[in-house]
Each structure stands twice: as structure tokens, then as C-alpha cells.
Amino acid sequence: MASEIDIVPAVATRREEATGFFQGLVSKSLGWARKNSLYQYPFVTACCGMEYMSVASARYDIARFGAEVPRFSPRQADLLLVVGTVNCKQAPVLKRIYEQMAEPKWVIAFGVCASSGGFYDNYATVQGIDRLVPVDVYIPGCPPRPEQVLDGLILLQKKIQAQQHKLIDRLPAQLAAGK
Amino acid sequence: MSTHTGRAAEPTEKPPPPMGSEALDAPVDSKEMIINLGPSHPATHGTCRIVAHLDGENLRSMRVDIGYLHRGFEKSCESVTWGQCFPYTDRLNYVSATMNNVGFALAVEKLCGLQVPDRAQYLRVVVSEMHRICDHLTMVGAMGLELGAMTAFLYAIEARDHLWDRLTELCGARLTSNYVRVGGVSRDLPDGWVPKTLATLDRTAELRDVIDALLTRNRIFMDRTRGVAAVSREQALDFGYTGPCLRASGEPFDLRKAAPYLVYDRLDFDIPVGASGDNFDRYLMRIEEMKQSDRILRQCFQKMEPGDIGVRDFRYVMPPKPEVYGTIEGLMAHFKLVMEGIQVPAGEAYGYTEAANGELGFYLVSDGSGRPYKLGLRAPGWPMVASMPRVLKDALLADLVPTFDSFNMIGGEVEQ
Amino acid sequence: MSQAVAKALVERFPGVAHDAYVGPGGDDVVFVKKEGIAEVCRFLKEDPALRFNLAPYITAVDYLGQDPRFEVVYNCTSTARGHRVRLRVKVPESDLQVPTVTGVWSGADWFERYCFDMYGIRFPGHPDHRRLFMYDEFVGHPLRKDYPLRGRQPLTPERDVPDLYRGPGPETRD
Numbered sequence: 038m039a040s041e042i043d044i045v046p047a048v049a050t051r052r053e054e055a056t057g058f059f060q061g062l063v064s065k066s067l068g069w070a071r072k073n074s075l076y077q078y079p080f081v082t083a084c085c086g087m088e089y090m091s092v093a094s095a096r097y098d099i100a101r102f103g104a105e106v107p108r109f110s111p112r113q114a115d116l117l118l119v120v121g122t123v124n125c126k127q128a129p130v131l132k133r134i135y136e137q138m139a140e141p142k143w144v145i146a147f148g149v150c151a152s153s154g155g156f157y158d159n160y161a162t163v164q165g166i167d168r169l170v171p172v173d174v175y176i177p178g179c180p181p182r183p184e185q186v187l188d189g190l191i192l193l194q195k196k197i198q199a200q201q202h203k204l205i206d207r208l209p210a211q212l213a214a215g216k
Numbered sequence: 217m218s219t220h221t222g223r224a225a226e227p228t229e230k231p232p233p234p235m236g237s238e239a240l241d242a243p244v245d246s247k248e249m250i251i252n253l254g255p256s257h258p259a260t261h262g263t264c265r266i267v268a269h270l271d272g273e274n275l276r277s278m279r280v281d282i283g284y285l286h287r288g289f290e291k292s293c294e295s296v297t298w299g300q301c302f303p304y305t306d307r308l309n310y311v312s313a314t315m316n317n318v319g320f321a322l323a324v325e326k327l328c329g330l331q332v333p334d335r336a337q338y339l340r341v342v343v344s345e346m347h348r349i350c351d352h353l354t355m356v357g358a359m360g361l362e363l364g365a366m367t368a369f370l371y372a373i374e375a376r377d378h379l380w381d382r383l384t385e386l387c388g389a390r391l392t393s394n395y396v397r398v399g400g401v402s403r404d405l406p407d408g409w410v411p412k413t414l415a416t417l418d419r420t421a422e423l424r425d426v427i428d429a430l431l432t433r434n435r436i437f438m439d440r441t442r443g444v445a446a447v448s449r450e451q452a453l454d455f456g457y458t459g460p461c462l463r464a465s466g467e468p469f470d471l472r473k474a475a476p477y478l479v480y481d482r483l484d485f486d487i488p489v490g491a492s493g494d495n496f497d498r499y500l501m502r503i504e505e506m507k508q509s510d511r512i513l514r515q516c517f518q519k520m521e522p523g524d525i526g527v528r529d530f531r532y533v534m535p536p537k538p539e540v541y542g543t544i545e546g547l548m549a550h551f552k553l554v555m556e557g558i559q560v561p562a563g564e565a566y567g568y569t570e571a572a573n574g575e576l577g578f579y580l581v582s583d584g585s586g587r588p589y590k591l592g593l594r595a596p597g598w599p600m601v602a603s604m605p606r607v608l609k610d611a612l613l614a615d616l617v618p619t620f621d622s623f624n625m626i627g628g629e630v631e632q
Numbered sequence: 633m634s635q636a637v638a639k640a641l642v643e644r645f646p647g648v649a650h651d652a653y654v655g656p657g658g659d660d661v662v663f664v665k666k667e668g669i670a671e672v673c674r675f676l677k678e679d680p681a682l683r684f685n686l687a688p689y690i691t692a693v694d695y696l697g698q699d700p701r702f703e704v705v706y707n708c709t710s711t712a713r714g715h716r717v718r719l720r721v722k723v724p725e726s727d728l729q730v731p732t733v734t735g736v737w738s739g740a741d742w743f744e745r746y747c748f749d750m751y752g753i754r755f756p757g758h759p760d761h762r763r764l765f766m767y768d769e770f771v772g773h774p775l776r777k778d779y780p781l782r783g784r785q786p787l788t789p790e791r792d793v794p795d796l797y798r799g800p801g802p803e804t805r806d
Binding site: 282283286288290291292295326327329450453454455456457458462467469474475561563564565566567575577579581589590592594598599602603606631632 | 655656657659685686687688689691693694705707709711714716718737738739740741742743750763764765766767774775781
């Protein structure tokens with residue numbers, strides 16, 4: 038579930054806490070399953086792709102976190118790893134790929150160019166992919182060391198565990214009405 | 217077709233197809249298809265959009281669209297000082313970043329008329345050749361990966377990681393090193409680095425030999441790459457190829473021998489030259505060049521003498537920190553270099569080096585101030601990618617990916 | 633570098649190639665009038681003493697404030713003879729066209745497309761005359777000196793993200 042529809046109240050009311058024992062159990066187990074089997078779509082553009090290759094290889098193994106399978110079709114992926122700079126010409130492509138992914142989906146902005154445009158503050162570069170798609174975790178670095186990438190992945194896993202997962206997901210009322 | 221439904225066949229319908237064996241072998245009506253290998257694709261390194269016009273499996277024609285990674289390198293460099301351009305140059309050919317740094321520094325020094333001390337030249341050659349090995353490892357590994365040999369990729373990345381560990385100890389970063397400065401290099405070798413690097417080179421040579429054994433005499437690899445996308449010598453020159461792709465086509469042109477720069481004239485190494493210019497030759501060039509780079513590195517470690525790592529001229533090179541904080545001249549020099557940049561004399565120059573992919577050229581125009589007026593980049597990968605529609609005319613679709621890999625298009629330099 | 637190539641050019645094309653000099657670092661440079669550039673390039677490629685067989689590196693420079701404003705630079709290399717020469721072609725803003733050299737070296741096509749995309753210089757006779765890096769909806773030529781560095785022209789509408797660096801709201805951004 039993207040951060041757009043993830044409504045985290047400032048103060049947890051008793052209503053949110055009172056999700057019930059079995060719903061809580063289902064949510065925790067679905068969260069555990071989803072976080073340990075992330076199918077990534079590596080949207081690789083630039084230099085961070087080299088670090089992505091290192092992260093996915095034998096030494097800084099991303100497979101031990103369950104996220105080893107790169108699915109090169111957005112229909113089959115649930116984690117969009119935007120690796121590298123996205124420029125204005127690539128922006129519609131990124132948006133289209135994000136829209137083609139099915140819920141639940143998460144986005145990691147890998148590298149400082151994806152997080153905020155990096156030091157390419159010029160006519161061609163989008164200043165951060167959060168101007169195009171909602172982002173869950175930002176991993177800064179130019180390029181980030183593989184340990185930093187794994188740290189970001191673990192942060193995402195914690196976030197996924199903490200989200201509310203249901204067996205049957207329905208869109209919240211305002212999105213279903215508005216869109 | 218419609219006889220299955222039980223209706224009487226109407227006179228305008230085609231008769232049902234005959235069921236004899238010759239009918240099964242008869243050519244099927246085919247239609248030509250236009251498909252898009254979009255900018256976000258695992259096999260297009262970086263982002264390259266290929267619109268392919270297919271007739272069955274044959275590529276009748278194709279069009280290559282680039283620009284999906286254009287990051288405004290030249291315009292960004294025009295708005296920062298000469299020293300601040302180095303991180304931008306790192307990210308051009310990001311697999312062999314120090315070679316871009318060295319190329320840019322040499323071009324600026326050509327304009328300034330600076331002669332860099334010997335030890336700095338040796339250090340530049342050392343990091344360049346280490347990154348050349350990294351580039352070739354990535355290319356060989358990616359070519360293996362995309363033809364299905366994933367193990368070769370894992371070995372290549374492991375070797376690359378070992379080399380990057382040594383480079384991290386020297387430069388500070390694995391990939392985008394920002395090590396070279398105008399007038400020299402930024403720091404000297406750490407203690408004990410040379411023996412560690414020799415051990416790393418031994419390990420890299422082992423892994424490279426394993427990859428060689430896995431791929432070079434591999435029946436599947438040879439069937440897929442031999443004779444595919446052959447480029448003749450005249451064609452390669454006409455297209456503008458340089459580097460391993462040109463040498464694989466039979467033209468023995470290497471800038472390290474033809475127009476030696478840094479200390480390449482004092483080192484003893486060979487230039488492998490190919491025969492047929494097909495994918496297999498281009499792959500073999502990379503393996504052979506890795507062996508030659510290993511030779512160059514070992515010779516550099518033997519021949520390197522202690523000395524200055526930068527020109528002792530505060531107009532170009534930052535003074536050492538004790539002088540910055542201790543003397544007024546050091547402080548002023550540091551201030552002017554950081555705030556205004558190196559004052560490069562007005563004029564224009566074209567500086568060229570032999571990068572991992574070919575001739576990396578920087579055309580610099582200076583107006584005498586601390587910022588570049590124009591910084592033109594000759595990306596070595598450009599002529600190769602531009603010639604792809606002609607090279608792959610009437611090839612199979614399955615040959616598109618290995619050819620693309622063997623040209624080693626790096627998105628950062630091709631799309632600047 | 634010996635001035636042999638530049639001298640041979642000035643001799644052979646007296647009105648068209650002029651003002652040969654030696655630049656910093658020993659580069660041979662010759663100014664060439666833009667009408668004759670295709671002929672000069674063909675001579676460079678085919679003359680047996682010169683044999684400039686490798687497709688050159690072509691780029692352009694915008695000298696804003698000078699007239700003629702633009703300049704197209706051809707950095708030619710010969711692998712057979714081992715010499716290099718640079719041809720500088722001045723292009724005024726009023727007549728922003730240079731004859732194409734893709735007939736001489738087919739590898740020059742993308743370099744000329746780059747000059748068109750970034751500076752707006754046209755090359756009549758080019759086989760595939762369209763933009764190289766920027767998208768077709770882009771208005772203007774980015775590397776010209778009067779084009780702003782941050783002149784972004786977004787292709788898709790951007791989300792309204794609270795931006796700590798530049799302040800809230802899309803009006804105050806970019």
C-alpha cells in the first residue's frame with residue numbers, strides 16, 4: 038500500500054488500536070509475508086545501477102532479505118526501486134510503470150538523484166521522484182554504499198510490518214469516490 | 217474455420233485448410249510488427265529506447281532513441297568552477313570513473329600548460345587501469361548475464377567489488393571517486409596499499425580466468441556471438457568507432473601507443489587487435505585488455521618513486537592544510553581557488569585519452585575566468601550506438617542484446 | 633605538431649580555409665568558411681597524404697555577444713597517418729545552417745543532431761534531422777547561453793510536494 042493512502046493518525050485513538058485479535062494476527066502475518074518476499078522492479082537508469090548490481094550479487098546479498106527476484110514486468114512486481122536519475126523525458130515512463138503495478142506496492146528512491154535530483158539542478162532533471170510518485174523510503178548517497186541500501190531495505194521492511202494488512206483490501210472511501 | 221460450428225459453408229468463405237504434412241510446413245502469413253524495447257529495460261544498459269521493425273524474428277530496421285538519461289552535464293559544468301567539474305565527470309562513464317577524471321584533468325592542463333609530477337602521473341595511470349579492469353569486468357559479466365550465463369556475472373561483480381575495496385581505501389568512494397585534480401591527484405597512497413592491491417590483482421586474475429574458462433570456449437556463447445554483427449575495418453572507421461570496438465575490427469589504433477600521455481611511453485604492454493569485428497571478437501578484446509592492464513599495473517608499482525602528488529603552484533593546486541592555516545599566502549590561495557576557481561587562460565583545447573570504451577575527448581573553451589565557457593564531451597560510446605541500426609540490419613532479434621552489450625554503451629557518457 | 637595539414641588546407645582552398653594557427657598544447661587549427669566545409673572534409677578524407685579516415689568529433693560553441701555568434705568545431709583524426717586537425721566554422725545567427733558532412737563520414741550524423749538539439753544549428757542534407765537528447769515538446773535549445781540553467785519544461789504534471797528547500801507551493805518553485 039502506497040504512502041498516499043496510508044493514513045497514520047497523529048494520536049492513535051482507541052478505535053485504531055481496537056482492531057481485534059484476529060485482525061491483528063492476520064495483519065502481522067501478512068506483513069511478515071509481504072516484507073520477506075518483495076519482488077523488485079529495478080528501474081535502473083544511471084550510476085546507482087552499478088551499486089544495485091553489487092547489492093544483488095553474492096557479497097552484499099539482497100537475497101537474504103527475500104528481495105532477490107527482479108521482475109522486469111511491473112505487473113509482477115511490488116517494489117519499485119527507482120535507481121538513478123530520472124529526467125523530464127523519463128518522467129512519463131516512470132509514472133506509467135508505477136501505475137501499472139498492482140496494490141500493494143512500495144517505492145524506494147535509491148540514490149540522491151531519485152530522492153531529490155542530486156546535484157543535477159538543471160533543465161533536464163526531475164528534482165526527486167516524489168514529484169511523480171509517492172515514495173516510501175529514500176536512500177541517499179551518490180551512489181549509496183550497498184550496506185546503506187540494505188539499511189534502507191530493512192527500514193522498508195519495518196514499515197511494511199507496521200502497516201495494516203487485510204485479507205481483502207478495499208480502497209478507502211475518499212479515494213474510491215474521488216478517482 | 218467456421219465448419220466446426222456445423223453451419224453450411226458459405227460460398228465466400230475460404231475452404232478448410234488441408235491436413236497433409238506439407239501444409240504444416242507451408243509458410244504462414246506473417247505481418248510485420250513494430251515493437252518497442254522501452255527506456256526501462258533490463259538489457260538496455262542505462263536507458264535507451266529501441267523501436268524495432270520486425271518481420272518474424274528478423275529486424276528489418278530499427279531506430280535508437282536516446283535522451284532518457286540526459287542530465288545536462290555540459291550546462292551544469294558551465295555554471296561551476298573548473299575544480300567542481302570533477303564530480304560531474306565521474307558520473308559520465310560511471311563504471312570507470314577515474315578515467316573520466318583523468319581525461320578532463322589532462323585537457324585542462326593542456327590549456328594551462330601544466331606539467332604534472334611523475335608520481336602523480338603514475339598514480340593516475342594506476343587508478344585508470346584499475347577502473348579499466350572494472351569496466352571490462354562489468355561488460356563481460358553483463359554480456360554473460362544477458363546470454364543466460366549468470367554465474368559469469370557473479371564472478372565479475374565479485375572481482376569488481378575487490379577492486380573497489382582498494383579504490384575506496386585510496387579515493388574514498390567505490391564508484392564515483394573524484395580522485396584526480398588539476399595539477400595532480402588529491403591524496404597519496406595509504407600505507408600497505410600496494411601489497412594489498414597486488415593480492416587483489418592476483419584474485420582478480422583468478423576470477424578473470426574462471427570467467428574466460430566459462431565463456432570463451434563455451435559452445436552456446438560462441439554460437440550466439442561468432443559472426444554476429446560483424447563490422448569491417450573501413451566501416452568501423454567510417455562510423456567513428458574507437459577503442460576496443462575499433463581494434464576488434466582490425467585497426468590497431470590505441471591512443472596509449474599512438475599519442476602517449478601520462479607515463480604510458482615508459483610502460484611495456486601490448487595492444488590486442490581483432491580480426492573480424494563481431495561480438496565474439498569484441499568480447500575477447502576485453503579479456504585480453506584486462507590481462508594487459510594487469511601487466512601495466514604491476515609495472516607501475518615497481519617503477520613508482522616517492523615524490524610530489526601535485527604541481528607546487530598555488531594558482532592551480534590547493535596548498536596543504538598546515539600552510540592554509542599558517543601562512544597568509546596559503547589562506548589567500550585556498551580562498552581564491554575555492555571561491556573563484558582555477559584561472560585557466562583563455563583559449564580552446566581538445567584533450568583526448570584512451571578510456572575503457574574508446575577515445576574520450578574533452579573540448580574545452582575558456583574565457584579566462586574560473587568557470588568553463590564550454591565543455592564539450594566526445595563520448596566514446598556514441599558512434600557505436602549510432603551505428604547500431606546499420607550494423608544490425610536484417611539480424612535476428614536475439615542478436616540485438618549481445619550486440620548492444622558488446623558495444624558497451626554506458627548511459628552516463630552517451631547521454632551526458 | 634607540424635603544421636603540414638593546416639598548410640595543405642590553406643594552400644588547396646585559399647578563400648575557404650584561412651587563418652591557420654597553433655593552439656595551446658600544439659593543436660593545429662584552421663578556420664573554414666561554412667559554405668566549403670563539405671568539400672574540405674572530403675579532401676581531408678580522400679587525399680592520400682592526409683587520410684582523415686576516422687569520423688570527427690563535431691561540437692558547437694555559443695559565443696554570445698560576438699558576431700558571428702555560433703561556431704561549429706570539427707576535431708578530425710587520422711588513424712592512418714596519426715595526425716589531427718581542428719576546423720572551426722563560424723555560423724552567424726542570421727543564417728544558422730551548415731552543410732552536412734554525413735556524406736563523407738556516416739558517423740558524423742549524431743554529432744550534427746547534437747548541434748541541432750543543443751544550439752539550433754541546422755544541417756541541410758542530414759538523413760535524420762531531429763532532436764537527439766531532448767523530447768520533441770521541448771521549446772528552445774538548452775546549451776545556448778541565453779537559455780536558463782534551470783529552465784525545466786516538465787512533460788508530466790508534477791505532484792505538489794512540500795519542499796523544505798524552496799518553500800511551499802508550485803508558484804515559488806523552479
